[in-house]
Every structure is written in structure tokens, then in C-alpha cells.
Amino acid sequence: MNPDRGPVCGPTVAEMLEAYRTGAETPSSIVEAFSAAVASRGDDGTWITVVRLAELSAAAAALEARPDPHLLPLFGIPFGVKDSIDVAGYPTTLACPDYAYTPDSTAPAVQALLDAGAIFVGKTSLDQFATGLNGTRTPHTVPRSVYGNDMISGGSSSGSALAVALGQVPFCVATDTAGSGRVPAALNGIVGWKPSRGLISTVGLVPACKSLDCITLMATTIEDLDLVFDVMCAEDPADGWSRPRGGRYDGREITVGLPDLQQLDFFGDAAMADAHSAARESLPSYGLRTATVDLMPFLDAGSLLYQGPWVAERLVEFDGFLTENPDSIVPVVREIFLGGRQYSAVDAFRALQTLQDLRARVAQLWTSMDVMIVPTIGTTFTVPEVLADPIACNTKLGHYTHFGNLLDLTAVAVPAGLTEDGRPTSLMVIGPALADDTVLAVAARIIGERRIVSARTPTEQSLVDIVVAGHHLSGERANPQLLELGGTLVEATTTAPTYTLLRIGTDDPTPGLLRVPFGGSAIDVERWRLPATSLAVLAGRLPAVLALGRVLLADGSDVLGYVCDATVQTGAERHTVDDISEFGGWRAYSRAITSAHDTSTAAQEIS
Structure with missing residues (x-):
């Protein structure tokens, strides 16, 4: 041979x-x-x-x-x-x-x-x-x-x-x-x-x-x-x-x-x-x-x-x-x-x-x-x-x-x-x-490859971790949903540098994480822990453009989290989508928008 x-x-x-x-x-x-x-x-x-x-x-x-x-x-x-x-x-x-x-x-x-x-x-x-x-x-x-x-x-x-x-x-x-x-x-x-x-x-x-x-x-x-x-x-x-x-x-x-x-x-x-x-x-x-x-x-x-x-x-x-x-x-x-x-x-x-x-x-x-x-x-x-x-x-x-x-x-x-x-x-x-x-x-x-290990599949009696990047963050409008389900904050962290943060919609925009093959960023997120039995409740409250999927964090862990659904990923329903990854997270983006709005209002009052 x-x-x-x-x-x-x-x-x-x-x-x-x-x-x-x-x-x-x-x-x-x-x-x-x-x-x-x-x-x-x-x-x-x-x-x-x-x-x-x-x-x-x-x-x-x-x-x-x-x-x-x-x-x-x-x-x-x-x-x-x-x-x-x-x-x-x-x-x-x-x-x-x-x-x-x-x-x-x-x-x-x-x-x-x-x-x-x-x-x-x-x-x-x-x-x-x-x-x-x-x-x-x-x-x-x-x-x-x-x-x-x-x-x-x-x-x-x-x-x-x-x-x-x-x-x-x-x-x-x-x-x-x-x-x-x-x-x-x-x-x-x-x-x-x-x-x-x-x-x-x-x-x-x-x-x-x-x-x-x-x-x-x-x-x-x-x-x-x-x-x-x-x-x-x-x-x-x-x-x-x-x-x-x-x-x-x-x-x-x-x-x-x-x-x-x-x-x-x-x-x-x-x-x-x-x-x-x-x-x-x-x-x-x-x-x-x-x-x-x-x-x-x-x-x-x-x-x-x-x-x-x-x-x-x-x-x-x-x-x-x-x-x-x-x-x-x-x-x-x-x-x-x-x-x-x-x-x-x-x-x-x-x-x-x-x-x-x-x-x-x-x-x-x-x-x-x-x-x-x-x-x-x-x-x-x-x-x-x-x-x-x-x-x-x-x-x-x-x-x-x-x-x-x-x-x-x-x-x-x-x-x-x-x-x-x-x-x-x-x-x-x-x-x-x-x-x-x-x-x-x-x-x-x-064959000598390193492969990311996912978090364990929860049982009915167990706890499950979930990653949030938008409205469910601490202090944001949907965060009470996590609290009322018995959720506790584990850590504030970031994703691996392989994500974009998208602003989906215009009148009442929804933030969404999307994993990308290149050109990604590390996005600010929070990791919450709550009873596994509450997952069904959360899934039922998901906005139409989001889904539960795997999120890779900066420490290499692979955790369940809120991600963009398939219609956003493929463009199948022609959502209005803006990439706001440059802000590093939803909170920073919200602060920037609020600051810009306040500056504009002040300028109008002076004039």
C-alpha cells in the first residue's frame, strides 16, 4: 500500500x-x-x-x-x-x-x-x-x-x-x-x-x-x-x-x-x-x-x-x-x-x-x-x-x-x-x-476533538439554568416573570464571541440572540436558575420571534436560553431586523437610545 x-x-x-x-x-x-x-x-x-x-x-x-x-x-x-x-x-x-x-x-x-x-x-x-x-x-x-x-x-x-x-x-x-x-x-x-x-x-x-x-x-x-x-x-x-x-x-x-x-x-x-x-x-x-x-x-x-x-x-x-x-x-x-x-x-x-x-x-x-x-x-x-x-x-x-x-x-x-x-x-x-x-x-x-458539553437535561424535580439577553434581564420589564416562577440570578456574564444581538421589530422591538459563523461578538447576558417545571410556562410566554435554544457562554458552557427562532434566522417572514451588537448588550443599547432621545428633547426645548 x-x-x-x-x-x-x-x-x-x-x-x-x-x-x-x-x-x-x-x-x-x-x-x-x-x-x-x-x-x-x-x-x-x-x-x-x-x-x-x-x-x-x-x-x-x-x-x-x-x-x-x-x-x-x-x-x-x-x-x-x-x-x-x-x-x-x-x-x-x-x-x-x-x-x-x-x-x-x-x-x-x-x-x-x-x-x-x-x-x-x-x-x-x-x-x-x-x-x-x-x-x-x-x-x-x-x-x-x-x-x-x-x-x-x-x-x-x-x-x-x-x-x-x-x-x-x-x-x-x-x-x-x-x-x-x-x-x-x-x-x-x-x-x-x-x-x-x-x-x-x-x-x-x-x-x-x-x-x-x-x-x-x-x-x-x-x-x-x-x-x-x-x-x-x-x-x-x-x-x-x-x-x-x-x-x-x-x-x-x-x-x-x-x-x-x-x-x-x-x-x-x-x-x-x-x-x-x-x-x-x-x-x-x-x-x-x-x-x-x-x-x-x-x-x-x-x-x-x-x-x-x-x-x-x-x-x-x-x-x-x-x-x-x-x-x-x-x-x-x-x-x-x-x-x-x-x-x-x-x-x-x-x-x-x-x-x-x-x-x-x-x-x-x-x-x-x-x-x-x-x-x-x-x-x-x-x-x-x-x-x-x-x-x-x-x-x-x-x-x-x-x-x-x-x-x-x-x-x-x-x-x-x-x-x-x-x-x-x-x-x-x-x-x-x-x-x-x-x-x-x-x-x-x-479522533482527538474537543467538543462542548451541554448542561444536563432537567428532571421534574431539578433546577435548570436559562440565559436571558433582553426583556428578562434584572430590572427589565419581563424580569418579574422569572422571579414569580422562583428564579434566582446565578451570574451576569457574556456569550462566547460568536453572537449578534438583533433588534426585531420597530414599535415594540424584541431583542434576540443569534449565533453566527463569523463576525460575532460577546453579548452581555444573565444566567438564571429556576425549577425545571417552569420551563413550560416560559415557553408559553415566548414572543413569536424567539425560541428556547442552546447558548454558548464565555466560559465554554452550553446553556438553555432565549434565541432567535427560525423565521428570523432564515428571513422567512421578512421581519424588520437591526444588528445592535456594537452596543454589547440590550441594556447598553437602551441607555444609548434613551440618552439620544433626552438630548434631542433638550435641544428642542432650548430652540
Whole structure:
């Protein structure tokens, strides 16, 4: 294996935002660099559709002309989208030219990114119909891993992983039904996260297996995943699987479940087994407590995916096309689709009952651990090896990923070094549904990132801290609301220097905090403590333009507080908004306005 090969360290989302803030880069320079990078590699199987430079430059210029770039959390960030997700005006092909169509609307998850200032640069390659974990099931150029030596890229989100690993974009939108995001991330040395089902809307995604599909993210850092997910995560009433985000990790000790090494299968790959054992031994150094866990219920659930009736669910979307255009489908994908026709309703109910029993067993295991860590993949393959035995190789690639969505789990794959012969290894951090923040916290420790810990989620008997920046400050008109609810002042402090203070409205303006990617200030705030049961009362009294959200303080703590709601952040309702951050806080602004008014009145009386 060539030691010079591997992922390219392109700028992260956070680094790109900082470059914009300092003037070192502009969106125009970034999209020009992207186009040049793609052109320099030619057709390497990463992209199916690339947005033309003229269109990219126009999008960048429109962003640069905005008077309020600091209000856009992803200002000027280029990103790719897997070619099974709709973007208006660009073909959705699923790597099958005869299936392709051009949508009139954009998937809500992608639209949220565009509204946040990100720049769509193209559609990435995939295993045809998102069916496969290897990247070879395509009528187009077969992509290869950035580690070279004819190693497969992994799939089905092959192009999304490569675009990030090549440093062409800092993040990509992908999907993961059976490992389609985590496997290619592992094979290209990047981070691939499958959030809990329903946290990112799947409207506008052509379903592979709709009851299991997830829209997922690929990046090189957990920080970037956080930044992008905060934009994309939203309940969608049009998505039948949509649900709210779970609680934030609060800093308590984490127990990691580790299967006995004898339960792990590396398919005869001794180098991969040795590398995984070495990575496991380092876990206690990250402040993680470990416990032994039985992996078999997880693996038993995973075996149901392709050896059970869930294969038939793919025919809900593709059966008509299979009947009318069988020769348009890659042979191995066609074979899988045809195999789905053998299952009966009895088979489906039998499998559902088996899965429910396994879910109950797994639920008991989660009572003794917070997360579980296993290999993301047990071995690697070359392109010729997969083409020679496509089904067996694919099954081995999904050994540790197939059970994820069947058991309603969240999981993130993180790089964990190299084998002795230079191949990538990856650890997968797995958690129960909605434990996404805890899973990301563990992943961040493993790859050496510092991640802000949130305040603990309150119980009914506990106290909760809340940050106020405007009318609820001591002595201001709404402060009695806090006092009558039993609130006490903890401290007067400031936010981290990443906020703007906005004056919303004219006749009776409301102050609001808005976190911004660059050009922010430290804003004067107060931290109050009150019974957790009073939160519902406060939420019911919120002005229409405010919401309860997380506020990062100067000391690094992450506390619940009053922030601008989504209509202010996106400009959706065209509020009258003025940036008053230069005053440093609402009180200072009020004093300045009062002083100006008094001076004007005195001048009129003298005249």
C-alpha cells in the first residue's frame, strides 16, 4: 500500500468560515478551486453531475452581495448530494440513465442547507439504486478508494465519501440504509454518521428501503457534522418517520460496550484484526469505561436484512421499472431485486416477529452500556475481488452495519489508523435511538476533538439554568416573570464571541440572540436558575420571534436560553431586523437610545 495515499486534508467547514471572516478566501475563490480540483482528476467515478463553474460563480456572487452573510450559518460552504436525493433542476439518476428524471422541487434536507448559505456543487456517484456497499455496481466509471491499490471505494454512497476524502468539499449529503454511509467512510479514512431515523427528513429521497432509509452526513470532523446537522435536523410533517431530536450529552461518565474478541469476524484478515485490537486498547485513555457485551442479538438482526423480506421492500419503488426495463439494471442489482419477489406476507410477519424479539433483547443490553464500539468493516477488498464474488463480498462488508436501522440505532464511523500493510481501519460508535449526541461525543474523543458539553437535561424535580439577553434581564420589564416562577440570578456574564444581538421589530422591538459563523461578538447576558417545571410556562410566554435554544457562554458552557427562532434566522417572514451588537448588550443599547432621545428633547426645548 502506498504510504502517500489516503484522505486529503482539505479545509473543514469551520476553517472555511474562518477564511471568509478574515478575507483569506471568498465563495468565488472556493468554487473556482472546486471546479479545478474536479477537472484535474477527470472522470474518476466520484461525480455523476457537476454544476458548471458559471452557475457556481453566480451562486457565489449572489452570496457575496448579501448585506447579512453573518446570518447564514453555512455561508459559502460547497457540498455534494448523493444522486438519489432530489435537487430541483438537476437529474436524479440513481446511477441508472434510463430511470433518470429531473425534479421540480428540492428535498427539504438539502433546501435547508441552501437556505443556510451552502453552495450545491453536484450529484455524487452511488451503487445503482443505492443497492450495495462496495461502489462497483454502476454503469459508470467504477470509483476507487483514496488509499489506492485498486481498493474499492465502498458504497452505496461512494461518491460522497470520495468527494470529502479528496478534499473537494468539506461535507457531503449521503444515505445509509444498511451501511451505505459508514462503509465508504471507513474505506476512505473519513467520518460517516448515520443519525437516528427521522431526525433528517427523507422527503425527496428516492427510497431504497423506506422503513429503514436515513439521510446521512460525511465529513472529516465531528465539529463539521455538528454545524451541518444543526441546519438539517428538523421535524417534517410530510415524513412519516420524522421525530424530534434526543437530549444532549451532559458530561457524565460513558460506558462503552465491547464484544468479546471471539465474537468479532475479520474474515481471515489478521492485519485488520490486529489493528482493531490495538484501537480497542486505547479506549480507556479517552476517559471511557468499558464493559463486555453480547454481540449476537445485533448480528442476528442484521442477517434478516438481505436474507429476509426487507429485500422485497425495494420493489415498492422499483418493481415496475424492473418489469419494464430489466436490461437497464446492473445484473447483480437485478438479481437482488428479482430475489425480493420470492417472499410472502407470511415471511414478512415471521421476520417482523423475530426482529421484535431481538429488539427486546438488545433493549436489555442498552441498560448496561451507553454506546457500543465494533469495527465498521472487518476487511477490505479490491475491485476485481468484488466483481468476482459480488454477493459474498458485500455481505462481509455489511457484517457490522446491517443491523443498525433494523434495531433503530444511531452510529458513526471514525478513522482508527492503518493496518501494517497500510489499509484504513475504522471504529463504529453505536448508540440506541436518539442517543446521537452521546455517540458523537465518544467519536470526538477517539479522533482527538474537543467538543462542548451541554448542561444536563432537567428532571421534574431539578433546577435548570436559562440565559436571558433582553426583556428578562434584572430590572427589565419581563424580569418579574422569572422571579414569580422562583428564579434566582446565578451570574451576569457574556456569550462566547460568536453572537449578534438583533433588534426585531420597530414599535415594540424584541431583542434576540443569534449565533453566527463569523463576525460575532460577546453579548452581555444573565444566567438564571429556576425549577425545571417552569420551563413550560416560559415557553408559553415566548414572543413569536424567539425560541428556547442552546447558548454558548464565555466560559465554554452550553446553556438553555432565549434565541432567535427560525423565521428570523432564515428571513422567512421578512421581519424588520437591526444588528445592535456594537452596543454589547440590550441594556447598553437602551441607555444609548434613551440618552439620544433626552438630548434631542433638550435641544428642542432650548430652540
